[in-house]
Amino acid sequence: MVTGPVGAAAGGRTNGARGAISRRAVLCGLAAASGGAVAAFAAGERGPLRRIAALDYGLAETLLLLDVPPVAVVGARNWSRWVVEPALPPDVVDLGSSREPNLELLQQLRLDAILVTPFQAGIVHRLERIAPVLSFPIYVPGGRPLALAEAATVRLAMLSGRDDALGAVTARLEDVFSATRDRLHDERDRPLCLVSFMDGRHVRVYGANSLFQEVLDRVGLVNAYRGRTNFWGFATIGIEALEPVPDARLVYLDPVPAGVLQALATNPLWSRLPFVKAGAVMGLPPVLMFGALPSAMRFAALLGGTLVTEGSRRG
């Protein structure tokens, strides 16, 4: 049972009309729109979902946000390196890779539901034998990950009987964004280039369709990279393709692959790029690039802290 596409379509349309409508109204509208299907599901003899396996970091962190910790998560052992917060409770079962979550293990966990993304459509036929499979689109062609992550949060809250927590979650999201916006008021004219280093010569640069882009929009910052991106919201480019934008800063995400910073130190073009010459290069602790609301909040908070510290250091 894959109810994902229905929810996605509803989410997409609702957000197309976004603008004048407030965030909260959108959330409530979404809740109402998906309420029918969700209620039908929840009204069965199963009751609210309790034992949930999340086959995606973004969905897992959303469950943690709603205080419904997942029973099992894919790649649990790498969580602390790529997601960091919210911290994963130690008793969460590691299911292996997101492409091949362990089926025998899933079977033995007596699950109420398995959460997947459209990315995993190829294995749904195996998972369906174990528990109902619910698909949540967040990163899809033409999608807006932050809006879709909000829709996923609403749907998960309804399914797990935590709709009472939605108000607090929404308020927290708005708080983080508005606090960051206020904090970065003096920084909003300086464009920002957001990258992950791939090696000494290439970066992954985040732009349109990324969770980070939507956060930048919400906190009033300008992205210096205006080039094309894939539907995950990034482009892989050579360092020479970073357009020199006047007064821009470069923020790179940790972790940086071994040896890259040394390689950059001897890269003659890199050392002549405007933001390097101006000393406007700063690192950001790890944030999940393909995440949901918790990652969006973590990114906003960390970015606010880093830019303000940097700004005060430069006087």
Place this chain on the structure above:
Amino acid sequence: MADGAAGPCRADGGWRAWSAAGLLIAALTLPAAALSVQALATSLRPSLWLAAVLAPDPADPVQLRVHFVTMPRIAASILCGAALALAGVIFQQVLRNPLAAPSTLGVSAGAKLALVSTTLWAPGLFVFGRETVALAGGGAALAVVLALTWRKSFAPVAVVLAGLVLGLYCGAAAAALVLFEEHTLVGLFIWGSGSLSLQGWAVVSTLATQLAVTAVLLVPILRPLSVLSLEEAGARSVGVSLHGTRLAALTLAVALTAFVVSGVGVIGFVGLVAPALARLAGARRLRDRLLLAPLLGAGLLWSTDQLVQRAGEAIGGLLPTGAVTALFGSPLLLWLLPRLRVAAPLPVVDPGTTPHRRRAEPLLVGLTIALVVAFVGSLLLGRTPSGAWALAGSDDLAALLPWRAPRALAALCAGAMLAAAGVILQRTTRNPMASPEVLGVGAGAALGLVVVVFAVAVAGHGLQLAGAAGGAFAVLGLIVLLGRRSGFGPERVLLAGIAIGALLDALVGVVTAGGDPRSLMILNWMSGSTYQVDGPQAAWCAGGAILLIGAVALCSRWLDLMPLGDPASAALGLDLARVRLILLGLAAGATAAATLLVGPLTFVGLTAPHLAVRLGLQRALSQLAGAVLAGALVMVTADWLGRMAAFPWQMPAGLIATLIGGPALIWLLARR
């Protein structure tokens, strides 16, 4: 491939060859030069070009870009193209195989494994630079190949086989690590696809020095190298030390490849295509090819890289030159096929070294028992959720069987079918390198899957299977179409298979270099996993496997005759074209069915037939039976290990089969 003797050598032959070659070089370099000049002209006034190249104004970003980006990239493309083409000529000469290429000896795979393991376990070593680590890996791969073939005086067949196996082994090990640590290792995909994106002259100046030194070292071995194409006895009679010449030539060729690989990354195909083009242009003597091929290679890579840059600007993302070169190169090879006279037959295993025949029955009974034990064991023995080993009792078994049985059965069927396909291919082509992979069927299936996964946003299991099946059968059709013109001559079919395989590698290289998470799904599938197989699919394939292998068994008389050579087979009354069509059809059908179950990593199809022969099973029917049992045994074991060894993480069976089968094959081959 005997130079000079291959055709009538008229007085004007050299001149004609050079004029044809000149045209070819001009056709490749003029567009490249035009594109380069145009790129310069759009950014900078011609009067400033010299200044920008020699001493750019540090305040002018455009001049800096020309100095640190545009010019090094042009220089690197020319140098890399020349180096790889030169390496290709040497490999083809030493290994006496027109299909030998810089990738044959596993240099790139060795370098990749070194980079992957250093990233994961010893990142501190990167203080010496990534280039050094890659170079060490490539050097280690060469050392292993040379050590394994030392006692055989680096005989071409032995070197090719050792290099092939080592390359597959290192590739599999690296792939397994990538599947565990994809986030950490995603940057290596760019290296693996050969991006020529440079930001300074360091890489170019190092490469130029290395290339110059290697070229000088090549001069003293030119004469002995040119007589290597004679039969061994002939070469010895003119007083050439085979051992020393081969050692020196292979080392230099590998060094050239390793320099490029460590400097910029993996660039395929130039080393295969440029020597072929040189030959096609009429360069018959080694000396001519050594001069001509590097020029062609340089022109080829330069023009490709210029086109890649234009296309990259248009799509706004990274297009890795190495992968795109192969993308262009593989259709070029397909076009070259009918024109390229494969002068020498592909290497033949010396029958004098095969082991004594043994009685087949006890061996086959033993293998059958081992297979049954492994199959039942793989159903019963597993891990509990806490990770402890446990033998499933009758209660648990009912719950566990739906997960274990389809995968074990799929692995068994796939191993058996691939082994049968391998027996057919090795016997009909008389080529010990032949494995189901060389047919290109698996690559076709993977291409179909790539198209489906990237074209359809939500591609379910059925759609993915349909894409893979469509790709596999498209290649089957292509084999029949291409093969009909050559009477299904095995060389042509293999060349076509290699071209299709290269096309797949190129496409996968392009999509993985960008870092799209979907490409990991493709890599996972290509590593040979039984994960997606469910009960009905496994049952269907078991039926198909029984039919196909039964049909192969009925052809065993043909399989006994084919290794005798075409004239002998024809004299014994075989209608060669028809027999080849049927045999290739069976091999391709079995490969296609197996690929749909476990993906295109068909190493077991190479190993199992050798295993059977080494065990003493010589006749076609007994070799077939032995190989089928051994292939099934290896795959069942590999699948079980993949499911349980790193529990709860799963490793694809194809990778494990390569990791088990590689050393086994090398040991068997070395044990003479």
